[in-house]
Amino acid sequence: MDEFDRKIIAHIQEFGRSSYAEIGNAAGLSVSAVNERLKKLERQGVIAGWAARIDPNAVGCRILAFVHVMVERPEHEPAFLELVRQEAAIQECHHVTGDWSYLLKVRVADMAALERLLAQRIKALPGIPRTQTVIALSSAKEAAALPLPAASE
Structure with a gap:
């Protein structure tokens, strides 16, 4: 996991519903690069799933x-x-x-x-x-x- 992955993870932990463009802006990556990295992080089990936080x-x-x-x-x-x-x-x-x-x-x-x-x-x-x-x-x-x-x- 590199610094781009850390930036992506930090962003989606706080703003889970962000678009790939918004995540890319936060991490300094293109939309396609964000897409590929998110898929890789899911395959590796770093991202274990997606869920809403409910009160x-x-x-x-x-x-x-x-x-x-x-x-x-x-x-x-x-x-x-x-x-x-x-x-x-x-x-x-x-x-x-x-x-x-x-x-x-x-x-x-x-x-x-x-x-x-x-x-x-x-x-x-x-x-x-x-x-x-x-x-x-x-x-x-x-x-x-x-x-x-x-x-x-």
């Missing part, structure tokens, strides 16, 4: 919670990870160090939905002896854009 409150996902999950034994992980993949309310799942096995980022409509997810879906799985939930009161920052290293790094 969670606008679509009724008013509760943001972070859930630590303890998975008792390795043989219980496949069922847990399958639930994670299937459950739309679970936005992120991270295998973590420390006292817990996983950290989930969850968005739901209300406390009743959070309780159902925890009690009827997650804790109902075998090998999940406990969870710990932290509810976000507000969010000062949420960013989808990644910090891009400079070419020299």
Whole structure:
């Protein structure tokens, strides 16, 4: 990945709906060069997909919670990870160090939905002896854009 690719990625992270001409202006490239580089970045998996960023409150996902999950034994992980993949309310799942096995980022409509997810879906799985939930009161920052290293790094 060169400096042109970094400029393209930085631009589309902030302005995803830009035309190829606008991206080209930001990166100092022609429309055809932008087209080719975007295709290459997708083939390489650098660009993993395209999506709109939606305001969670606008679509009724008013509760943001972070859930630590303890998975008792390795043989219980496949069922847990399958639930994670299937459950739309679970936005992120991270295998973590420390006292817990996983950290989930969850968005739901209300406390009743959070309780159902925890009690009827997650804790109902075998090998999940406990969870710990932290509810976000507000969010000062949420960013989808990644910090891009400079070419020299």
